Amino acid sequence: MFLILICVFSAVVMSQNKLTSVDFEIFGNVQGVCFRMYTEEQGRSLGLSGWVKNTRQGTVIGQIQGPMDKVNDMKLWLKNVGSPSSRIDRAVFSNERDMCKLELHGFSTRY
Known part of the structure; x- marks a missing residue:
C-alpha cells in the first residue's frame, strides 16, 4: 500500500514539473475587447512564458510554455473565460x- 502511494505521489509531482508548450488560436469576438492584455496578465499570473497576437482574420493566436498543470489551467482560461467583453x-x-527547458521567457504581446 505504501509503495502504491509513493508511486502515485511521484507521478503527480512529475506531471506538475513536466514542461510543455502549446500553440493556440481563439475564435469569436476576441479583438478590440482587451483579450490580448488579459491573456498576457493571466499567463504571467500563472508563471507561464509565451506570447499573444491578433491576426488579420480576426482571431487571436499565441503560444504558452511552462509546467503542464499551469499550461492546462491556461488552456481552460483561454477556452472558457478570456476578457470580460470577449x-x-x-x-x-x-x-x-x-x-x-523553456524556449521563451516572460509573456508578451506581439504585433
Missing part, C-alpha cells in the same frame, strides 16, 4: 509537446 466561440490547441 465572446469565445472556439479554442484550437495544436503542436503540444514536452520540453526539457
Whole structure:
C-alpha cells in the first residue's frame, strides 16, 4: 500500500514539473475587447512564458510554455473565460509537446 502511494505521489509531482508548450488560436469576438492584455496578465499570473497576437482574420493566436498543470489551467482560461467583453466561440490547441527547458521567457504581446 505504501509503495502504491509513493508511486502515485511521484507521478503527480512529475506531471506538475513536466514542461510543455502549446500553440493556440481563439475564435469569436476576441479583438478590440482587451483579450490580448488579459491573456498576457493571466499567463504571467500563472508563471507561464509565451506570447499573444491578433491576426488579420480576426482571431487571436499565441503560444504558452511552462509546467503542464499551469499550461492546462491556461488552456481552460483561454477556452472558457478570456476578457470580460470577449465572446469565445472556439479554442484550437495544436503542436503540444514536452520540453526539457523553456524556449521563451516572460509573456508578451506581439504585433
